Amino acid sequence: MTIQADDDIELLDLMLTDQARCGERYGATARWDGYSRIFADFLRDVGLRDFRKHSHPKGSPGYVLHSFGAVDGLSAGTDIWKVYGTAANAFVPAGARTIDQLAVSRVGNPNGFEVQGRFYTLSWLNFFHRYAYVSKYFDFNGDNVIVELGSGSGKQAELLRKAHPHSTIVLFDLPTQLYVANQYLTKVFEDDHGVVPYQVAREFTSLDDVVRGKINVLGNWQFDMLQGRDIDLFWNAASLQEMAPDTAKHYLRVTSSVRHMFLMHMLRSEPDMGVPGRRKVIGSKAMAGFDEIDRTHARHCNNRDWPYYDSFWKRSDL
Ligand SMILES: C[S@@+](CC[C@H](N)C(=O)[O-])C[C@H]1O[C@@H](n2cnc3c(N)ncnc32)[C@H](O)[C@@H]1O
DSSP states (O other), X not given: OOBOOOOOHHHHHHHHHHHHHTOSTTOOOHHHHHHHHHHHHHHHXXXXXXXXXXXXXXXSGGGHHHHTTOOOOOOTTOOHHHHHHHHHTSOOOTTSOOGXXXXXXXXXXXXXXXXXXXXXXXXXXXXXXXXXXXXXXXXXXXXXXXXXXXXXXXXXXXHHHHHXXXXXXEXXXXXXXXXXXXXXXXXXTTTTTOEEOHHHHTTOOSGGGSOTTSEEEEEGGXXXXXXXXXXXXXXXXXXXXXXOHHHHHHHHHHTTTOSEEEEEEEOOOOTTOSSSOOOTTTTSGGGTTEEEXXXXXXXXXXXXXXXXXEEEEXXXXX
C-alpha cells in the first residue's frame, strides 16, 4: 500500500518566516539558499506525493530532493542480495540492532525491495551502515540525547528511533529540508506519536524543553540552545562540509561540551594540495577538546569509491 506524507504549506511558510527572522548567523551558503528558493516553489506546486520515488534531472527543482538524500533509487542491475548481505554481515555489538530487525517505511512511495516480507531501500542500508559504525563506539541503550544537525529527509532519525525507541532525538536543519523530515517522520511514527513537530518545538528555548523519548524537530536557527550542554551524541553526516567555514565553526563551538560526535565527511585528495586529504574545519583547531577515536572509509552499499569517511570523536576529558 502506498502511504504519502501530507503537504502543509502553512507549515513550510512558517519555517521560512521563522528562519528569516533569525538573522545571518546560521545562514546557508549560496548553493543551499538557491536550493531553498526553487525547492520551496517545488513543494508548493508539486508537493510531497511520491517524493521518494521519482528521479529528477540535474538542475531541475525536484533534483534538490536528491541533494539531501530524500529519493530512494534502485538502479537496474543492483545485486540486492549482495547489498543486503553486506548489511546483514556488518558487525554490531551486543545490544545494537541488526538489519533484519530494522525495516524502512514506505511513506513517500520509495523504490525498494523485500526480504522475508520486510521492506528495504538502498539508501536505508547506507543509514544502517552509519548506525552500525557508531554502535561500535557508542552504547545506544542508555537514556541518550542524540542531536543530528543537517538531518536531511529524516531517515537516519527513523532508523535510530526504530532501533532504540527510548532515545531522545533532536533534529536541526534548514527550513525546506526540515519541512520534508517533519512531514515524513510525523507520518512514519503517526501511530505512537513519536514526533514532536516543528509547530510545537519552535517554542523551545532550552534543551530542557525537548520531549524525552521522541524525535524533536527544530530549526537550525534554534541551535544556540545547545551551548554548554552535555549531550550524549552529536551526529553530522555529509553536512558540515556544505557550510561556510565560519558557520561550521560556530556549530562546533556550540557543541564543544557534547560527549561524543559522529562526523561523516568527505576526504579527498586534490592535485594542488601538499598533503592528501581535505578536511575543512574537521580536524583543525575547531576540534580542540576532542580525540578522534577512529576514522574509516564509509561504507556505501553500491559505490565502493565513495569519498566519505566515518569518524568518531570523544571529548578528551571523559
Ligand atoms: C548532503 S545533505 C545530507 C543529509 C543527511 N545528513 C544525509 O546524510 O543524508 C546536507 C544537509 O546539510 C544541511 N545543511 C546545509 N547547510 C546547512 C546549514 N548552514 N545549517 C544547517 N544545515 C545545513 C542541508 O539542509 C542538508 O540536510
